[in-house]
Amino acid sequence: MEGIGLKIFGAFLTAILAFTVGMFYGGLRRKITARVQNRVGPPVYQNFIDLMKLQGKQTNIAHGFMGHMAPMWIIIAAMTVLMFIPILHNGLWFDNLTFKGDLIFILYMMVFGSLGMALGAGQSGNPNSAIGVTRGLSLMVGYEIPFVLSLVAIMIQFHTTSLQDLMNYQYQTGRWIILDNPFAFLAALMSSLGMFRYSPFDIVGAPAELASGPVSEFGGKYLGTMMTGGSVFAFIKLVLIVDIFLGGAGNVHMSGLAGTLIGLGELLLKTFLLYMIPVFIGLVSPRFRTEQAIRFFWKWPTFFGILAVIWAVLHPVGS
Amino acid sequence: MTKNPNTKIKTIGIPSEEEIRQAQIDFSPRCSSAGRVNDKETQKMVRYILDFARKHSLFVLAYGTGCGAIEIPATMTSRYDAERFGIRGAATPRQADVLLITGYLSTKTLKRVIRVYEQMQDPKYVIAFGSCTINGGMYFDSYNTINALDRYLPVDVYIAGCMPRPESVIKGFVKLQELIQNGNAGNGECYRKNLDWYRENQQKVIKNWNFPDEYNW
Numbered sequence: 464m465e466g467i468g469l470k471i472f473g474a475f476l477t478a479i480l481a482f483t484v485g486m487f488y489g490g491l492r493r494k495i496t497a498r499v500q501n502r503v504g505p506p507v508y509q510n511f512i513d514l515m516k517l518q519g520k521q522t523n524i525a526h527g528f529m530g531h532m533a534p535m536w537i538i539i540a541a542m543t544v545l546m547f548i549p550i551l552h553n554g555l556w557f558d559n560l561t562f563k564g565d566l567i568f569i570l571y572m573m574v575f576g577s578l579g580m581a582l583g584a585g586q587s588g589n590p591n592s593a594i595g596v597t598r599g600l601s602l603m604v605g606y607e608i609p610f611v612l613s614l615v616a617i618m619i620q621f622h623t624t625s626l627q628d629l630m631n632y633q634y635q636t637g638r639w640i641i642l643d644n645p646f647a648f649l650a651a652l653m654s655s656l657g658m659f660r661y662s663p664f665d666i667v668g669a670p671a672e673l674a675s676g677p678v679s680e681f682g683g684k685y686l687g688t689m690m691t692g693g694s695v696f697a698f699i700k701l702v703l704i705v706d707i708f709l710g711g712a713g714n715v716h717m718s719g720l721a722g723t724l725i726g727l728g729e730l731l732l733k734t735f736l737l738y739m740i741p742v743f744i745g746l747v748s749p750r751f752r753t754e755q756a757i758r759f760f761w762k763w764p765t766f767f768g769i770l771a772v773i774w775a776v777l778h779p780v781g782s
Numbered sequence: 783m784t785k786n787p788n789t790k791i792k793t794i795g796i797p798s799e800e801e802i803r804q805a806q807i808d809f810s811p812r813c814s815s816a817g818r819v820n821d822k823e824t825q826k827m828v829r830y831i832l833d834f835a836r837k838h839s840l841f842v843l844a845y846g847t848g849c850g851a852i853e854i855p856a857t858m859t860s861r862y863d864a865e866r867f868g869i870r871g872a873a874t875p876r877q878a879d880v881l882l883i884t885g886y887l888s889t890k891t892l893k894r895v896i897r898v899y900e901q902m903q904d905p906k907y908v909i910a911f912g913s914c915t916i917n918g919g920m921y922f923d924s925y926n927t928i929n930a931l932d933r934y935l936p937v938d939v940y941i942a943g944c945m946p947r948p949e950s951v952i953k954g955f956v957k958l959q960e961l962i963q964n965g966n967a968g969n970g971e972c973y974r975k976n977l978d979w980y981r982e983n984q985q986k987v988i989k990n991w992n993f994p995d996e997y998n999w
Contacts, residue, residue: 500859501860502859502863502865504863505866509868519835521903521905523904670871670873679873679877680876681877682874682875682876
């Protein structure tokens with residue numbers, strides 16, 4: 464029973480960590496955007512205040528059953544994926560369900576949140592939502608192909624679909640997978656630009672054009688829940704790429720609390736540096752049209768993805 | 783030949799005292815920010831935290847009527863940077879907290895503004911820009927603009943000027959933040975309570991009235 468209690472505690476801790484880090488990175492992004500535009504900008508904890516206010520708003524409208532379910536669906540999907548992602552390699556509390564999930568399952572579950580949002584936005588009946596959902600699904604068709612290609616390359620190269628095995632390999636050899644298959648990393652990084660949906664790929668929630676797209680009929684608690692889910696998802700994407708390509712975190716040869724804390728610091732450093740790539744690209748980019756975005760993803764990232772698969776066949780690692 | 787002063791007065795139509803008193807009752811705004819205090823004794827801590835959050839996170843729906851809309855970009859962008867107060871643009875009425883009425887309202891526009899205001903979720907605030915929303919401004923005798931906005935919508939903060947500069951806009955926002963912290967802002971409840979009075983006024987100026995009969999607020 465003590466094992467189960469520890470697991471539940473670990474799950475809560477993971478959820479809180481993902482929520483805090485995701486929201487904090489969102490606030491940091493707003494602050495950095497402001498500084499780049501020569502503004503003072505909101506405080507870095509602004510997103511937490513926004514969330515508090517949104518949860519405190521009344522909601523006296525109903526858009527039907529799926530309208531209520533969509534935010535829940537997003538947050539459930541986010542939490543489910545989070546439980547299957549190894550946060551640290553040998554942390555104290557963060558090995559939730561990592562040994563049971565593999566990359567294919569994670570790929571499937573990550574689409575789940577977008578699906579829920581699509582259904583909820585569809586029931587609200589707002590034409591902007593419908594256009595936003597269409598654009599979102601089109602964009603997903605775009606970036607999923609290079610992303611899947613990159614992961615398939617890794618699976619071929621290492622003969623495993625388990626994230627934990629990949630992390631163990633990097634831990635034991637001390638060699639990051641970005642060195643074993645740089646093209647897969649490039650493809651995954653470029654498709655992550657589309658996943659974050661910052662400029663130039665902010666075609667889904669384009670504020671001036673679509674009135675924030677799928678969420679245009681959702682306010683108050685719904686918007687707050689969606690914001691939470693989105694922040695957790697941002698953290699998940701970052702941790703996933705760090706786990707697969709950048710050696711993961713928590714590789715220090717220390718056990719106990721100190722090792723966990725150092726591992727967390729390593730994780731924050733790596734994810735933050737990785738997060739800055741889409742943020743800075745977004746800062747200097749205008750918005751693509753839908754077909755331009757999809758054409759981009761089917762051109763260079765897919766090319767690198769195919770190259771990664773060929774590379775993986777030519778240079779197999781492990782048995 | 784001496785004219786009877788009384789008959790002269792009556793011909794140009796100055797209202798009698800009784801009519802003036804009736805008009806004052808009819809036209810005085812029902813919901814105003816002054817003197818309305820929340821019940822502060824219940825859930826003090828929750829209220830304080832929520833008011834703090836509401837104060838520092840204002841999602842603004844800028845309804846670009848009239849000339850004041852041109853002051854919004856200046857307020858939001860680098861030079862005056864309203865985002866440091868937590869003021870941020872919202873795309874739709876459902877997500878917004880503050881409705882900005884940035885100038886004169888023609889009766890056609892008023893209809894849309896009312897629909898937008900009624901789609902916003904509580905607690906909701908209205909900031910009115912410029913003298914046009916206070917007394918009609920330079921359009922005081924126009925045949926199709928309204929003169930005083932708070933006969934048709936409850937207004938929290940007026941910003942005087944023609945047009946107000948971004949400094950005064952930010953001052954208006956700070957005033958709204960003070961009102962929120964004191965529990966004096968947000969008239970959505972009062973609007974619903976006095977809906978008949980507001981509807982009567984609105985129907986006087988809006989000619990083709992085709993609002994839905996019932997709302998789910």
